[in-house]
Amino acid sequence: MKTAQDQHLAWLARSFGRPDYLPLTPADIETLQNVAEPISRFTGSHLFKEGEPAIAAYVIRSGEVDLFRMHSGRRRVVARVGPGSVIGDIAMFGEGTYMSSAQAVNQVKAFRFDRDVLIPELAKHPALCLRWLVSALRQLQNTQRRIVHLMHKTVLAQVADLLVEEAAKSGPDLELSQAAIATLLGSSRQTVNEAVRTLRDMGAINTGYRMISVVDPEKLNEVAAGHVG
Amino acid sequence: MKTAQDQHLAWLARSFGRPDYLPLTPADIETLQNVAEPISRFTGSHLFKEGEPAIAAYVIRSGEVDLFRMHSGRRRVVARVGPGSVIGDIAMFGEGTYMSSAQAVNQVKAFRFDRDVLIPELAKHPALCLRWLVSALRQLQNTQRRIVHLMHKTVLAQVADLLVEEAAKSGPDLELSQAAIATLLGSSRQTVNEAVRTLRDMGAINTGYRMISVVDPEKLNEVAAGHVG
DNA sequence: GGGGGAGTGTCGGAGGAGCGACACTTCTTC
DNA sequence: GAAGAAGTGTCGCTCCTCCGACACTCCCCC
Numbered sequence: 001m002k003t004a005q006d007q008h009l010a011w012l013a014r015s016f017g018r019p020d021y022l023p024l025t026p027a028d029i030e031t032l033q034n035v036a037e038p039i040s041r042f043t044g045s046h047l048f049k050e051g052e053p054a055i056a057a058y059v060i061r062s063g064e065v066d067l068f069r070m071h072s073g074r075r076r077v078v079a080r081v082g083p084g085s086v087i088g089d090i091a092m093f094g095e096g097t098y099m100s101s102a103q104a105v106n107q108v109k110a111f112r113f114d115r116d117v118l119i120p121e122l123a124k125h126p127a128l129c130l131r132w133l134v135s136a137l138r139q140l141q142n143t144q145r146r147i148v149h150l151m152h153k154t155v156l157a158q159v160a161d162l163l164v165e166e167a168a169k170s171g172p173d174l175e176l177s178q179a180a181i182a183t184l185l186g187s188s189r190q191t192v193n194e195a196v197r198t199l200r201d202m203g204a205i206n207t208g209y210r211m212i213s214v215v216d217p218e219k220l221n222e223v224a225a226g227h228v229g
Numbered sequence: 230m231k232t233a234q235d236q237h238l239a240w241l242a243r244s245f246g247r248p249d250y251l252p253l254t255p256a257d258i259e260t261l262q263n264v265a266e267p268i269s270r271f272t273g274s275h276l277f278k279e280g281e282p283a284i285a286a287y288v289i290r291s292g293e294v295d296l297f298r299m300h301s302g303r304r305r306v307v308a309r310v311g312p313g314s315v316i317g318d319i320a321m322f323g324e325g326t327y328m329s330s331a332q333a334v335n336q337v338k339a340f341r342f343d344r345d346v347l348i349p350e351l352a353k354h355p356a357l358c359l360r361w362l363v364s365a366l367r368q369l370q371n372t373q374r375r376i377v378h379l380m381h382k383t384v385l386a387q388v389a390d391l392l393v394e395e396a397a398k399s400g401p402d403l404e405l406s407q408a409a410i411a412t413l414l415g416s417s418r419q420t421v422n423e424a425v426r427t428l429r430d431m432g433a434i435n436t437g438y439r440m441i442s443v444v445d446p447e448k449l450n451e452v453a454a455g456h457v458g
Numbered sequence: 459g460g461g462g463g464a465g466t467g468t469c470g471g472a473g474g475a476g477c478g479a480c481a482c483t484t485c486t487t488c
Numbered sequence: 489g490a491a492g493a494a495g496t497g498t499c500g501c502t503c504c505t506c507c508g509a510c511a512c513t514c515c516c517c518c
Contacts, residue, residue, distance in 0.1 A: 090373075093366040099373070119359065126355035130348065133362040137322040140369050144319075144328070147376070152415065154504070177465060186381065188506055193467065209465065209514055383474070406495060417476050422497065438484050438495065 023086055023135030024059060028128050029111065035121045036111040047102040054091035054098050056114050060084065063108030067100045153226060155187050159195040161224035163205065167214040174212045252315055252364035253288060257357050258340065264350045265340040276331040283320035283327050285343050289313065292337030296329045382455060384416045388424040390453035392434065396443040403441045
């Protein structure tokens with residue numbers, strides 16, 4: 001139970017922290033130029049930290065940022081996001097505290113939007129505001145669909161689903177340790193191993209050291225849907 | 230596995246379809262008056278049906294509406310919402326299809342907002358749009374928090390959490406059948422019964438036919454946190 | 459080229475929860 | 489007030505997953 005919270009968060013990241021949450025276009029950013037404060041961060045420095053009052057949101061221009069949470073002295077990465085992603089906005093609009101820390105993976109350039117400045121400005125640009133709204137609601141919808149899709153499914157199905165998705169995103173050869181998969185799914189390494197073996201036995205994937213290659217996406221989809229077991 | 234999808238949806242309803250999702254104030258509605266089409270529905274008639282293209286959202290003015298999904302000829306209620314609630318907006322903005330059906334429980338008055346009319350109008354009222362955005366994002370945040378809070382918790386803890394929350398909302402005496410709780414939680418009736426018995430044995434609640442009364446909310450909170458059990 | 463850390467493969471035990479089955483109680487309705 | 493529907497209380501079985509333990513393999517780096 002000790003790390004359960006973080007595992008769940010990691011799992012959530014696959015739904016919530018997805019890089020396809022890109023509400024703002026470059027044109028939008030230009031519109032907001034007078035309230036955008038360009039910042040840059042060296043590798044390892046923070047944009048914000050977990051628990052701080054969320055007074056600003058950030059739009060990443062270049063580089064990558066890790067979102068993570070601390071637990072018992074160790075960090076657990078929740079998501080890694082790149083250019084175009086908006087981070088911290090949910091906490092900011094909610095007037096709460098950041099739910100995770102954001103740290104630069106490499107040299108990062110970003111725009112910082114201060115809450116007190118951004119909101120009045122947004123009020124002047126309804127189209128922009130509307131786009132953000134639509135994007136947020138779509139995110140909410142995706143989340144619902146995704147959770148309905150995955151929740152209470154067997155780990156085997158979850159692994160299959162994860163592999164299909166990752167393969168679609170970055171090609172059939174995945175550099176993923178089984179422990180990493182387990183963390184993403186919020187399950188245990190052993191169970192993932194069991195699932196991986198099953199998938200290998202049915203010829204859907206090949207496995208190696210820190211590597212999984214998808215051979216038969218069709219079959220994986222069937223498993224992910226729960227039709228095979 | 231056959232009804233799993235719907236149970237999950239029911240579970241989701243507690244996070245997503247919550248009546249505290251009230252983005253619009255009466256003043257807002259007034260602002261939108263020229264695009265609001267007042268409608269009224271008799272008991273049992275539908276506002277929209279699952280799977281239909283989501284071309285409109287509704288704001289309930291009076292009466293109650295059940296959101297439900299059909300499964301193998303039987304309906305499963307996902308949520309019951311009252312005045313002020315906005316329904317169908319997520320699907321509408323997402324340009325998808327309704328994820329559930331909406332049926333009037335009693336005489337219902339509502340405003341219907343057609344997608345094609347609402348969006349241009351929203352674009353003219355940034356403040357309103359902004360409020361909706363904030364509300365949606367807060368909803369998203371609540372959802373995250375809630376899922377992190379409940380996911381992978383034992384059914385006992387989930388039941389305790391549900392009871393605490395319902396008691397806080399509508400007083401210590403709850404008219405809830407155990408089967409209904411099971412549906413809300415996406416678990417089985419038997420397991421809920423087991424949990425209810427445990428809670429009764431420890432003196433946290435009293436039970437009766439279709440009724441549960443909360444005696445010791447403190448103790449329930451402890452159980453919900455996972456510290457007991 | 460050898461040691462140590464990281465990753466993989468496997469077993470067995472324990473526990474949570476789903477599910478079918480069945481007896482019993484309480485409410486509703488005619 | 490009797491029949492039937494709805495709800496509750498319990499068993500026993502099975503499946504899935506977690507967890508600890510241990511052997512083994514692969515990679516990196518001194």
